[in-house]
Every structure is written in C-alpha cells, then in structure tokens.
Amino acid sequence: xxxxxxxxxxxxxxxxxxxxALGTTRRISHNTIQSTLERLFKKKLLARQKISxxxxxxxxxxxxxxxxxxxxxxxxxxxxxNTDGMLAAFVDIAARVDDAHLDRLEQLISEYRANRDIExx
Amino acid sequence: xxxxxxxxxxxxxxxxxxxxALGTTRRISHNTIQSTLERLFKKKLLARQKISxxxxxxxxxxxxxxxxxxxxxxxxxxxxxNTDGMLAAFVDIAARVDDAHLDRLEQLISEYRANRDIExx
DNA sequence: TAAAACACCGATTAACAGTCGGTTTATGGA
DNA sequence: TCCATAAACCGACTGTTAATCGGTGTTTTA
Numbered sequence: 001x002x003x004x005x006x007x008x009x010x011x012x013x014x015x016x017x018x019x020x021a022l023g024t025t026r027r028i029s030h031n032t033i034q035s036t037l038e039r040l041f042k043k044k045l046l047a048r049q050k051i052s053x054x055x056x057x058x059x060x061x062x063x064x065x066x067x068x069x070x071x072x073x074x075x076x077x078x079x080x081x082n083t084d085g086m087l088a089a090f091v092d093i094a095a096r097v098d099d100a101h102l103d104r105l106e107q108l109i110s111e112y113r114a115n116r117d118i119e120x121x
Numbered sequence: 122x123x124x125x126x127x128x129x130x131x132x133x134x135x136x137x138x139x140x141x142a143l144g145t146t147r148r149i150s151h152n153t154i155q156s157t158l159e160r161l162f163k164k165k166l167l168a169r170q171k172i173s174x175x176x177x178x179x180x181x182x183x184x185x186x187x188x189x190x191x192x193x194x195x196x197x198x199x200x201x202x203n204t205d206g207m208l209a210a211f212v213d214i215a216a217r218v219d220d221a222h223l224d225r226l227e228q229l230i231s232e233y234r235a236n237r238d239i240e241x242x
Numbered sequence: 243t244a245a246a247a248c249a250c251c252g253a254t255t256a257a258c259a260g261t262c263g264g265t266t267t268a269t270g271g272a
Numbered sequence: 273t274c275c276a277t278a279a280a281c282c283g284a285c286t287g288t289t290a291a292t293c294g295g296t297g298t299t300t301t302a
Contacts, residue, residue, distance in 0.1 A: 032260070034279080038281080055280080068217075075188065077122065093192060093193060136249090137248085155250090156293080
C-alpha cells in the first residue's frame with residue numbers, strides 16, 4: 001500500500017526513487033521495495049518500462065478502481081449475485097460516516113447519469 | 122463461508138447438525154466443521170450456547186452486516202479518509218452491474234432516510 | 243460404568259505479505 | 273576493453289491465516 005500510495009501521489013518512478021522516498025522512513029531495504037514493485041507488477045497493478053537498464057514503474061489502476069475491484073471481490077465471495085444486499089451495504093456505510101454522505105451519494109449518482117448521457121450523445 | 126451460509130439459511134445448529142448437512146457433500150470431517158465453528162466464534166461472527174454438553178451456534182451478524190464490515194475494511198485500508206472516492210466507487214460498482222442499479226441505490230437511500238426518520242420520532 | 247458424543251488442543255499444509263541476501267546481468271566510465 | 277556499480281531476478285525466511293484433521297480428555301447417557 002505504501003508503494004501504491006507513493007506512485008499514486010508522485011507518478012512514475014524507478015525502484016531507487018521509491019526507495020529514497022520510503023526506505024529511510026520505513027527502515028526497509030532497497031530490495032524490499034524492488035520485490036514489492038515486482039509483485040505489484042505481476043498482479044498487474046503496475047506497468048513498467050525499461051529506461052536504459054532500470055524499470056520505471058507506474059500504476060495501472062487508480063485508487064478508486066482498485067477499491068472497486070476489492071469491493072467487487074468482497075461482494076463476490078460473500079453474496080454471490082445478491083447485488084441488492086451490496087447496495088444496502090453501500091447505503092449503510094455511507095450513512096455510518098454521516099448523513100450528509102447520503103446526499104453526496106445521490107449527487108454522485110446524478111453526476112454519473114449526466115456524464116453517461118453526454119458521452120452517449 | 123459454507124458454514125455461515127448454512128447457519129444463515131437454517132438458523133441455530135450444533136456442530137453435528139452442520140456436519141450432517143455439509144460434511145458429506147464437501148467430504149469434510151466433523152472436526153473440520155467444529156474448528157471452523159470455533160474460529161468463527163472467536164471472531165465474534167457466531168454466538169454459542171451450551172445445551173447439555175454440546176454448543177448450539179447461531180450467527181451474530183447477517184449477510185449484509187458482514188458484507189458492510191468487509192467493505193469497510195477495504196475502504197479503510199485503501200482510502201483512509203477519502204470518503205468521496207469511496208462513494209464514487211460505490212456508484213461505479215452499482216452502475217457496472219447495470220444502470221437500473223443506480224435507481225435502486227437511490228431508492229435505498231430514500232428508504233434509509235424514511236426509516237431513520239420514523240425511528241427518531 | 244462403559245461407550246458415545248463432544249470440546250479442545252495441537253499439528254500439518256498451502257497460500258501470501260513482508261522482508262532481505264546473494265547471484266547474475268547490463269551499463270557506463272576509465 | 274574491462275571493471276565497478278546499479279539493477280533485476282531468484283530464492284529463502286518469517287509471520288499470519290484458512291482449511292483440514294487426529295488425538296486426548298471430559299461429559300453424557302444408556
């Protein structure tokens with residue numbers, strides 16, 4: 001997560017760059033960062049491109065997309081096809097923060113619809 | 122999950138009861154069911170009560186509540202405090218199923234509000 | 243009171259994240 | 273051209289957790 005956070009915040013970087021930002025604070029070796037980058041790459045969460053002899057990594061999914069995937073996984077394991085329960089959970093969670101979030105959620109739905117209509121015209 | 126599914130569908134049961142329902146199909150021993158029940162109990166997902174010398178287990182959370190918790194976990198690990206991103210992800214996921222789910226989501230928000238207002242009066 | 247039923251503990255396997263060391267390979271400068 | 277360095281790559285170890293089961297001891301009950 002720390003690596004992803006960093007790349008989300010700062011764009012493309014090589015292992016060295018990520019290491020100099022995170023390594024000291026987290027007391028982690030360069031190799032640890034490197035392995036983490038490789039594993040994220042294998043999971044297709046990062047893309048990489050060889051510049052000279054070092055890879056430059058960048059994220060393949062943004063934070064919201066990753067969150068969506070993870071929530072999707074949860075929904076799949078726990079309530080196969082019970083999308084209504086899923087929607088109810090969304091409302092619960094939003095309301096749990098505070099009720100204003102329900103308004104905001106409605107607003108986002110409207111925005112989504114508006115956006116969709118523009119794109120399809 | 123299979124154990125939880127069973128208890129959600131059939132109410133209270135002891136290990137034996139769950140075993141006779143799931144054991145044969147899944148080719149799983151009585152002990153496996155028992156361990157699973159114990160672990161779920163330790164996680165506070167099940168409650169139990171000793172009847173004679175056997176425990177009767179029942180679920181402490183329903184499916185939607187469990188889903189909420191798991192989604193909450195995802196949101197916490199991936200987007201600390203970025204609730205707006207979370208809400209956007211909800212809309213995305215709902216819309217991804219199909220657009221009717223956006224209507225349904227709005228409906229659930231209304232229902233939630235109506236419910237809340239009744240309870241607070 | 244002995245057999246059956248059950249709880250409980252420990253053990254094994256498999257997966258995975260986090261971490262790192264060692265080895266190989268490729269680069270670029272002397 | 274050759275070597276020092278940087279980086280990739282591979283394997284390993286630890287810790288955690290789920291899934292699975294056996295063994296042991298305890299409680300019922302016939």
